Amino acid sequence: MTTSKKSFNIKKGDEVLVIAGKDKGAQGKVIGVLRDEDRVIVEGVNRVKKHTKVQDQGGRAGTTGGIITTEAPIHVSNVMLLEDGKPVRVGFRRDTVTKRRPDGSTYEAERSVRVSRKSGKEI
Structure with a gap:
């Protein structure tokens, strides 16, 4: 099995427009690229709620539990690069x-x- 790096048109830090899906029309900055899964994480797009457990590590080192809203990855084909505000x-x-x-x-x-x-x- 060959592991070649895929070539992406989108890079971290690019300003993109969502062209498909529930957040169609939204604009945001790419905060992460997942090459293996053909997905990107866009700031403020595809927000999901994650339930986290309390992790007691003694003292103040533990994390508090609760519901955290975070960005989930979307497929790279659903975003388009913006140049001067235009796709x-x-x-x-x-x-x-x-x-x-x-x-x-x-x-x-x-x-x-x-x-x-x-x-x-x-x-």
């Missing part, structure tokens, strides 16, 4: 860059960058 599709472009070695010499290398399909600008 855009994401493309990739290979740019040639000059890199410097520790000894001071330079060499040419390629770097993959995300670009907006609408404007062509780098994201």
Whole structure:
């Protein structure tokens, strides 16, 4: 079984728009990416209530129990990247860059960058 890293158009810190599901139309910041499950966690979207137990570890170290509201992951296909407040599709472009070695010499290398399909600008 090969374990290859999946390529995602969405990264942590991106501003996204939810395009499907119960929170359709909501905007938020990506606070986590779960590559293995094809899911992202978006701030303020898909909020669920979790019941937590009291964990007594002696003294003040224990956590209090109760109901905590937290964000649950949503599928990456249900979000779209925002650029200047408008949803855009994401493309990739290979740019040639000059890199410097520790000894001071330079060499040419390629770097993959995300670009907006609408404007062509780098994201």
